[in-house]
Amino acid sequence: MGEVAALRQLVGQVQELWDLYGANAHPLPRWYLLDFEHGSIKDDYCGGRTGYNSELLKIMETNQSPPRKRPRRDRNREKAPCSNTTEYSEAPRGLPWFYTITHENANNNVAVYDPSLKKWHHPSVPLAPTKIVIPVASVGGLVCLLDLSHRNFYVCNPLRQSLKEIPPRSVQGWSRVAVGMVLNGRSSSHGYKVMWLGNDGTYEVYDSTKNTWSCPGVFPTSFKLPLVLNFRSQPVAVGSTLYFMCSEPDGVLSYDVSTGIWRQFTIPLPLHLTDHTLAEFQGRVMLVGLLCKNAATCVCIWELQKMTLLWKEVDRMPNIWCLEFYGKHMKMTCLGNSGLLMLSLKAKRMNRLVTYNLFKREWQKVPDCMLPCSRKKQWIACGTAFDPCPSALA
Known part of the structure; x- marks a missing residue:
């Protein structure tokens, strides 16, 4: 004790x-x-x-009193949307965005998708209600729009909601054309060029610094006419060179806007391929399409080999996703062509939107697109990828 x-x-x-x-x-x-x-x-x-x-x-x-609950009016004032330029001023520059047109296009229903936030925006395009335009190309934060007559062009910055009508092309007619864009320098501040090409070999180039169309050369006589351009595939740009997808024979047609040099490459397509589209990634020409054999369907990605001029498969959609397409008649539209792809996959009573990151080789599902005034799910008719750059001027 x-x-x-x-x-x-x-x-x-x-x-x-x-x-x-x-x-x-x-x-x-x-x-x-x-x-x-x-x-x-x-x-x-x-x-x-x-x-x-x-x-x-x-x-x-600290002997502080707890915060008081603010009136609903003050809380709503903080949530009120600001101007569109301010709203997009902090847009991240990492991933491209997607400028799309929904199928209810009576009033130019534009839907812009931000893949970083997985969010849809619905900017208004300053066009007359009777004008129906589709996005056909983009470069440096700008999107080129073409009306249904394939004659009148517009260039807009979707983030600024600014629009510029450029002079109509001088060649008359309603023939369909493929359209591409390139920059004059490293940014749109140095100007840009818009080029259109028809199946008959006619083409023109618009220079924004001169605000005029011109035909800087003659289409090579060694190329067989008429061309059979794949209008489902938007031309892709690598530097100052535009690449157009052709059929009969299958291959790629290239045009260097700065030098005026044309080249033609005959490249056989993979077997059982449908709905194929050109893409670009870090200066390389890519191909995306549907492989359909018997009842099975799968989305595949290829890279063009410069030495052999053959397509080499580099990735494909996960099998668990492809099982959903089994036995269905699938149709695919590729809405982007630079670094990040958006694929619209449609079948009877089915519509899917997915993105594919070429750098990460990553597939992601896209949330449904809903218009602000409607709860109806929208399907995407067409679109293009663009760099989110609020400062880009047309």
């Missing part, structure tokens, strides 16, 4: 020394805990209890 008493006395002395010196030299942080049941405040040392709201504890430590 004497030993126990001595031990208790020693512990008591140590406690007194700690309270006198240790606590003042290194005070343990204190928590002020609310006792809601008894309406009092308890204090405890760290490590005693956990799980209380840190913001509430800060209020108790």
Whole structure:
């Protein structure tokens, strides 16, 4: 018993020394805990209890009153949307966005998709209600629009909701044309060029710095006419060179806008391929399409080999996703062609939107597109990818 008493006395002395010196030299942080049941405040040392709201504890430590609930009017004022230029001023420059047209195009229903936030925007295009235009090309944050007559062109910045009508092409007629865009320099501030090409070999190039169309050369006589351009595939740009997809024979036609040099490459397509489209990734020409054999359907990605001029498969959609297409007559539209692809996959009673990141080789599903004034799910008729750049001017 004497030993126990001595031990208790020693512990008591140590406690007194700690309270006198240790606590003042290194005070343990204190928590002020609310006792809601008894309406009092308890204090405890760290490590005693956990799980209380840190913001509430800060209020108790500094003797501040809790924040008052603001009127609904003030909260709504904070949530009110700002101008579109301000809204998109912080748009990330990592991934391209998608400018699309929904099938209900009576009033130019534009839907812009931000893949970083997985969010749809619905900007208004300053066009007359009777004008129906489709996106056909893009470069440097600008999107080129073409009306249904294939004669009148417009260039817009979807983030600024600005629009410029460029002079109509000088060649008359209603023939369908393939359209591509390139920059004069590293950004749209140095100007841009728009080029159109028809199956009969006629073509023109618009220079934004001169605001005129011109035909800088003659189409090579060695190329067989008429061309059979694949209008489902938008031309892709690698530097100042535009690549057009052709059929009969299958291959690619290229035109360097800066030098005026044409080239033609005969490249056989993979077997059982449908709905194929050109794409571009880090200066390489890519191909995306549907492989349909028997009842199975799969989306595949190929890269053009420069030495052999053959398509080499580099990736395909996961099998678990492709099983959903089994036995269905699928149709695919590719809405983007630079770094990130958006694929619209349609069948009877089925519509899917997916993106494919060429850098990460990553497939992702896209949320449904819903118009602000409607709860009806929209399917995408056409579109193009563009770099989100609020400062780009047409």
